[in-house]
Amino acid sequence: MALLIVVLAxxxxxxxxxxxxxLVGRVAPPFALDRVDGKGQLTLASLRGKPAVVNFWAxxxxxxxxxxxxxQDGARRAGSGVQFVSxxxxxxxxxxxxxxxxxxxxxxxxxxxxxxxxxIAYGVGGVPETFFIDASGRIVSKYPGxxxxxxxxxxxxxxxxxxx
Amino acid sequence: MTAASRGxxxxxxxxxxxxxxxxxxxxxxxxxxACALAALLLSTSPAQAADKSLKTTLAFxxxxxxxxxxxxxxxxxxxxxxxxxxxxxxxxxCQGSSxxxxxxxxxxxxxxxxxxxxxxxxxxxxxxxxxxASYGDFIRLKPKDRGFDALVWVAPPLLFLVGALxxxxxxxxxxxxSGGGAPPPPEVPLDPDDPALSAYLVRVRALADDREDPxxxx
Numbered sequence: 410m411a412l413l414i415v416v417l418a419x420x421x422x423x424x425x426x427x428x429x430x431x432l433v434g435r436v437a438p439p440f441a442l443d444r445v446d447g448k449g450q451l452t453l454a455s456l457r458g459k460p461a462v463v464n465f466w467a468x469x470x471x472x473x474x475x476x477x478x479x480x481q482d483g484a485r486r487a488g489s490g491v492q493f494v495s496x497x498x499x500x501x502x503x504x505x506x507x508x509x510x511x512x513x514x515x516x517x518x519x520x521x522x523x524x525x526x527x528x529i530a531y532g533v534g535g536v537p538e539t540f541f542i543d544a545s546g547r548i549v550s551k552y553p554g555x556x557x558x559x560x561x562x563x564x565x566x567x568x569x570x571x572x573x
Numbered sequence: 574m575t576a577a578s579r580g581x582x583x584x585x586x587x588x589x590x591x592x593x594x595x596x597x598x599x600x601x602x603x604x605x606x607a608c609a610l611a612a613l614l615l616s617t618s619p620a621q622a623a624d625k626s627l628k629t630t631l632a633f634x635x636x637x638x639x640x641x642x643x644x645x646x647x648x649x650x651x652x653x654x655x656x657x658x659x660x661x662x663x664x665x666x667c668q669g670s671s672x673x674x675x676x677x678x679x680x681x682x683x684x685x686x687x688x689x690x691x692x693x694x695x696x697x698x699x700x701x702x703x704x705x706a707s708y709g710d711f712i713r714l715k716p717k718d719r720g721f722d723a724l725v726w727v728a729p730p731l732l733f734l735v736g737a738l739x740x741x742x743x744x745x746x747x748x749x750x751s752g753g754g755a756p757p758p759p760e761v762p763l764d765p766d767d768p769a770l771s772a773y774l775v776r777v778r779a780l781a782d783d784r785e786d787p788x789x790x791x
Contacts, residue, residue: 431709438633438707441625499678525682526630532707534665534679 430532430551437463437542438530442496442520445505451494451518453546460568461492461542465522465533468497468504473537476555477512483561484516491565493517498528498536539564543571630686631693637706641694655688658697662687662704663714671714 432438441452453463464480466473484493494517497505502521509519522528531540534553541550541564549571550564646654656673662683664675672680672687683704690700704712716725764770 429709431706439629441629524626524685525679526626526686528679529683529686529704530630530633530707532665532709534708 430548432532432540432548433551435548436546437540437548438527440496440520440522440527440530442522442527445497445502445509445519445521448518451520456492456494456542457546458544459490459492460544460565460571461494462565462568463531463540463542464493464495464537465498465528465531465539466495466537467500468508469500470536472555474508474512476537477508479556479558479561481513481516483558483565487565490569495519496522496527498522498525498533541565541568543568547571627689630689634690634693634695634699634703638695638699638702641696642699643694643696645694646691651688651692654691654697655684658687658691658700659684661697661701661713661715663712665708665712 437453439453441450443450462480462484464476466476468474480493480495484491487493497519500521505519505521509515531538537555538551538553539556540548541552543549549568552560552564556564659673660671662672664670664672664677664680664683666677666679667675670680672683674680686703687700690703691697695703701713710717717723
């Protein structure tokens with residue numbers, strides 16, 4: 410009985426919906442996706458050499474809308490030292506562009522993941538999810554949920570230090 | 574991108590190329606440039622983009638699980654095997670359902686990839702391993718039967734046997750404590766004139782008298 414109680418109690422304090430990503434510590438899966446602004450394609454390989462933030466979101470996701478401003482601001486503050494990319498999942502280009510215009514978008518490229526292949530390769534189970542990749546192309550962290558400015562700064566410090 | 578759209582080819586790809594003028598003819602450089610641009614645009618038609626996307630997925634799958642180890646499937650067998658495998662993969666959105674049963678778009682996309690991988694010759698285990706590489710073992714609806722996960726299969730029957738054994742031991746101990754273990758002695762009819770009984774009768778009468786008059790005055 411004592412063993413059973415210990416086993417059951419070990420679940421207290423844990424988020425049962427949280428899934429540890431097996432991609433942390435591994436090279437980020439490659440992608441080659443079209444930009445929503447029509448300026449061609451962007452590949453993961455083109456981001457190599459600098460730390461990168463890859464954010465998955467969708468226009469139908471309310472927390473994503475709140476996070477968008479945080480990321481836009483974070484990208485402007487980070488400057489050219491960190492590359493930000495957003496990948497929109499299961500959405501329409503027209504809606505994406507409307508949302509970006511409303512939020513003063515344009516601080517970084519937004520890509521469209523048709524068919525969800527890139528989201529699946531990254532193990533995305535919901536949006537928003539953000540992957541922090543160091544300069545060598547290795548995923549250092551994954552955060553599921555909307556980021557606050559403080560959390561974003563913490564993760565940016567992490568990827569700047571890693572892989573350098 | 575749905576499975577249905579992948580099969581459609583662009584109607585303009587073939588004829589447009591044959592209409593392009595020779596690029597070095599005088600006065601036709603502009604038209605030649607327009608044709609070249611048209612050809613470039615047509616080279617990224619929806620069907621070709623889908624094909625490129627499929628190749629990216631297959632290349633990534635090879636890097637994760639190796640080359641296809643089975644035979645490419647098609648037709649009815651492909652549809653059936655797709656359902657069998659899809660029932661073993663958990664939907665990461667509707668986590669209690671398989672990607673075969675979940676209505677989410679993620680599940681739909683993942684099931685489409687299951688179909689593509691099986692059609693390309695990947696085995697059932699390779700296909701599931703492809704998703705495990707991105708989502709972790711959580712994505713398996715059926716736990717592995719080796720390693721720590723084997724506990725899921727072994728523990729229930731083992732605990733049942735332990736419980737049955739403990740219950741049997743407790744019942745046995747209980748029946749011994751209540752004397753139910755030894756058989757009752759056979760009943761022997763009593764003869765009141767039996768001289769062996771007389772001593773017991775005297776004692777019983779003495780005890781009865783003491784109970785009636787504990788003071789001993791009568």
